[in-house]
Amino acid sequence: SILAIDSLRPSGAHSEQTDVGARARGLRSERAARDMAVVWTEAPEPTSDRRAFACRALLTRLGPQPAMNGWATYLPAELRERSANSLCGGAGAAPDDSDCAGAGAANEGDASTAENEGSRQTTCSSIACIGAAAEATMVQELSEESVSSGPPSPLSAPWTPPGTPSILGRIWWLSQDASGCRVVQDALDSGEVVRRAVAAEMKGHIAKAARCPHANHVLQKFISVSSPQECQFVIDELLARAGLVFQTARHRYGCRIIQQLLRRCPVAQTQSLSEWLLVDAQALCCHSFGTYVMQHLVKHGSEDHRHRITQLIGRQASAIGQCSSGCAVITATMQCGASDQTAWLARSIAEEQGLLEALAVAKHGHAVALLVLQTLQGPDLCAARDRLLEARVNLHMSRYGYSVVQFLEGTRSAHPASAGA
Numbered sequence: 001s002i003l004a005i006d007s008l009r010p011s012g013a014h015s016e017q018t019d020v021g022a023r024a025r026g027l028r029s030e031r032a033a034r035d036m037a038v039v040w041t042e043a044p045e046p047t048s049d050r051r052a053f054a055c056r057a058l059l060t061r062l063g064p065q066p067a068m069n070g071w072a073t074y075l076p077a078e079l080r081e082r083s084a085n086s087l088c089g090g091a092g093a094a095p096d097d098s099d100c101a102g103a104g105a106a107n108e109g110d111a112s113t114a115e116n117e118g119s120r121q122t123t124c125s126s127i128a129c130i131g132a133a134a135e136a137t138m139v140q141e142l143s144e145e146s147v148s149s150g151p152p153s154p155l156s157a158p159w160t161p162p163g164t165p166s167i168l169g170r171i172w173w174l175s176q177d178a179s180g181c182r183v184v185q186d187a188l189d190s191g192e193v194v195r196r197a198v199a200a201e202m203k204g205h206i207a208k209a210a211r212c213p214h215a216n217h218v219l220q221k222f223i224s225v226s227s228p229q230e231c232q233f234v235i236d237e238l239l240a241r242a243g244l245v246f247q248t249a250r251h252r253y254g255c256r257i258i259q260q261l262l263r264r265c266p267v268a269q270t271q272s273l274s275e276w277l278l279v280d281a282q283a284l285c286c287h288s289f290g291t292y293v294m295q296h297l298v299k300h301g302s303e304d305h306r307h308r309i310t311q312l313i314g315r316q317a318s319a320i321g322q323c324s325s326g327c328a329v330i331t332a333t334m335q336c337g338a339s340d341q342t343a344w345l346a347r348s349i350a351e352e353q354g355l356l357e358a359l360a361v362a363k364h365g366h367a368v369a370l371l372v373l374q375t376l377q378g379p380d381l382c383a384a385r386d387r388l389l390e391a392r393v394n395l396h397m398s399r400y401g402y403s404v405v406q407f408l409e410g411t412r413s414a415h416p417a418s419a420g421a
Contacts, residue, residue, distance in 0.1 A: 167194075171201040172215075181214040185221045195226055199233060206237035207244060216253040223260040228269055235261060235273055245276040246284075255289040262296045274305055281312050282320065291325035295332040309333055310341045314348040321355055327364040334371045346375035350384045357391050366400035370407055 167174060167187055174180030187194045202209060202219070209215035223231050234257070238245050248254035258277075262270055277284060277297055284290030298306055310333055313320055320326035330349075334342050349372050350356055356372065359365030369388075376384055385408055388395065395401030 175215040175218040210254040210257045228265045249293040285329045298332045324364040346372045360404040361398040361401040
């Protein structure tokens with residue numbers, strides 16, 4: 001930088017500052033730099049032109065550019081012509097002889113100033129011309145490309161608001177994605193056209209969609225907003241393969257699909273589905289996910305279904321009552337069943353040795369114990385109460401058993417005659 005600055009100074013000042021420049025190149029400390037700056041400010045400066053020497057140095061280096069730069073070869077043909085014309089003379093016209101003669105008659109300092117000023121104006125106008133032309137050409141090319149290219153591919157197009165035809169043709173692909181499944185679910189609220197498209201594209205994928213952590217939500221939403229007739233293909237695909245209904249009922253996500261079908265479709269439509277569930281009802285009652293399917297079957301199934309489940313629980317009360325999942329099915333059966341079937345089931349549970357005491361101290365079992373006490377009457381109720389009161393110490397030690405003891409004490413004070421008997 002110091003060499004470049006020295007080259008820009010007048011000849012008179014150059015000899016006086018040679019030793020200052022040499023000393024400045026050898027100094028490294030901040031104090032020496034400050035001393036150099038003081039000496040520099042005391043040096044004589046040209047009085048004719050006080051403009052910044054950095055700008056003059058840059059303009060001198062740029063100067064007129066008769067030859068085209070290397071990067072300009074990548075420009076289009078018309079831009080290369082414009083840049084060449086502007087670099088050689090602004091508008092492409094050669095200077096007159098009179099202008100050259102007038103410039104030669106001027107003094108040396110004015111000629112240098114005029115040359116630098118002209119170079120600066122020529123360079124700025126050239127850059128502006130090239131930039132404007134390049135921008136216009138780029139806009140034209142982009143507009144032509146957008147017209148000729150046509151609509152984007154369905155897989156590359158961005159997602160649009162729900163209900164638009166943009167999801168058509170890729171519903172199954174979107175349903176398997178965490179964000180895409182929400183787009184399809186929102187689109188299902190648009191109307192019958194989207195529901196038919198979803199049904200058409202989901203056919204053949206029901207078994208996989210029921211086990212998918214994202215597609216199962218799309219299938220649930222479709223069942224909840226569609227008519228039972230539109231959901232028939234879902235039932236048909238579940239029944240198409242032997243054992244698929246049982247596997248789906250025991251699956252973390254698949255059990256939700258069967259619950260939705262039992263809730264939305266009439267009993268006659270889900271008859272075959274329910275028969276497959278009753279083939280191994282005990283295993284489903286004790287399963288962590290199958291229990292929800294059996295509870296929905298009890299609530300939304302036919303009277304025959306509830307009767308058969310009640311008979312199964314009565315025969316296997318000890319096995320089903322030992323697990324929390326089975327207790328939930330027993331509770332649903334006693335709440336939704338007929339009075340005679342519920343009374344028979346309560347007596348069956350009370351007659352099992354040690355079952356009622358075990359249910360009374362369990363988290364889900366104490367609700368079954370309370371329902372049994374509320375259902376029993378007469379001697380059956382007295383016998384069940386006496387058995388529980390004998391185990392009062394153990395019941396008081398349990399949070400759930402304590403609620404059963406409070407119920408027993410309340411019924412005894414309300415019915416003293418039966419308590420004395």
